[in-house]
Amino acid sequence: MFDRSVSFASPTGTFLWTLKNQPRVCNIGARTDRYTRILGRSTTASTSGRWLRAHSRRLAVGGVFSTSMASADDLKKQVGYKAVDDYVRSGMVVGLGTGSTAAFAVERLGQKLAAGALRDIRCVPTSVRTEEQARSLNIPLTTLDEDAELDVAIDGADEVDSALNLVKGRGGALLREKMVEVCAKQFIVIVDESKLVPGLGVSGAMPVEVTPFCWQHTMRKIAALPALAGCRAEARRDAAGALYVTDNGNYIVDLYFEKPIADAYQAAQALRDTVGVVEHGLFLDMASVVIVAGAQGVYEKHR
Numbered sequence: 001m002f003d004r005s006v007s008f009a010s011p012t013g014t015f016l017w018t019l020k021n022q023p024r025v026c027n028i029g030a031r032t033d034r035y036t037r038i039l040g041r042s043t044t045a046s047t048s049g050r051w052l053r054a055h056s057r058r059l060a061v062g063g064v065f066s067t068s069m070a071s072a073d074d075l076k077k078q079v080g081y082k083a084v085d086d087y088v089r090s091g092m093v094v095g096l097g098t099g100s101t102a103a104f105a106v107e108r109l110g111q112k113l114a115a116g117a118l119r120d121i122r123c124v125p126t127s128v129r130t131e132e133q134a135r136s137l138n139i140p141l142t143t144l145d146e147d148a149e150l151d152v153a154i155d156g157a158d159e160v161d162s163a164l165n166l167v168k169g170r171g172g173a174l175l176r177e178k179m180v181e182v183c184a185k186q187f188i189v190i191v192d193e194s195k196l197v198p199g200l201g202v203s204g205a206m207p208v209e210v211t212p213f214c215w216q217h218t219m220r221k222i223a224a225l226p227a228l229a230g231c232r233a234e235a236r237r238d239a240a241g242a243l244y245v246t247d248n249g250n251y252i253v254d255l256y257f258e259k260p261i262a263d264a265y266q267a268a269q270a271l272r273d274t275v276g277v278v279e280h281g282l283f284l285d286m287a288s289v290v291i292v293a294g295a296q297g298v299y300e301k302h303r
């Protein structure tokens with residue numbers, strides 16, 4: 001359940017969260033004997049809450065907690081914080097991704113800027129949502145028009161395959177994300193293990209951004225592409241049933257596959273060649289590093 005060799009990006013956060021949530025305290029108590037064995041100290045389950053509180057710093061520094069106790073948000077926070085701690089330095093131009101995982105990286109960047117641990121950073125946000133979060137944290141912003149070369153970009157993903165190719169855009173931000181992330185010297189992807197897939201297109205939609213002009217015609221063209229054989233195309237709608245509109249004023253066609261996309265490169269090329277398609281959610285050969293949080297802790301996959 002936990003392992004001396006595992007190191008966590010943000011174990012303190014996980015631990016504090018665990019203590020605050022009563023059902024999880026029981027889990028900790030049940031495992032106290034294992035913690036004490038590692039630290040060479042005896043205690044009883046009944047004193048575990050007090051004992052763990054007193055030793056939380058030592059436990060956190062030792063990094064012995066298992067992410068099996070962590071919530072999905074804890075895992076996202078671990079990778080979001082680690083990406084900023086390990087890959088962002090003062091003076092850099094940074095691409096800020098979109099989504100629930102990327103939001104933790106933005107949060108960390110804001111914290112480090114406020115604390116003076118990072119200075120002279122300029123960031124390019126990949127969506128209106130991210131821009132608003134960054135502004136609320138006083139993160140200095142720039143655009144690709146002013147800063148066309150980024151040192152690093154950090155973003156989540158919907159799927160990651162074994163070659164570190166990605167599906168992105170289930171949150172609707174794919175166009176700006178791809179525009180920004182192709183300009184980064186290093187593109188750091190942050191995910192929890194649930195995003196790792198044996199082949200792209202299996203866990204949900206592969207989004208395609210299309211122009212509103214004759215979008216149904218474009219959707220039919222996409223669905224008929226031989227490189228996408230077997231896909232079902234559906235226009236994305238909001239909760240009220242209206243067509244979903246991206247930050248760029250476009251629509252999204254979601255493609256659903258029963259089997260992994262046979263050849264993602266062919267599929268990407270066929271989509272690029274379809275007039276009316278603005279961008280698609282296949283991010284191929286782009287990720288430099290994928291930081292993964294899972295049951296065995298946090299680890300990196302490099303291209």
Ligand SMILES: O=C[C@H](O)[C@H](O)[C@H](O)COP(=O)(O)O
Nearest residue numbers: 099100101156169171172173
């Ligand atoms: O359009 C959204 C983006 O591509 C997100 O990065 C992606 O959907 C992953 O989001 P989350 O971290 O919330 O799972």
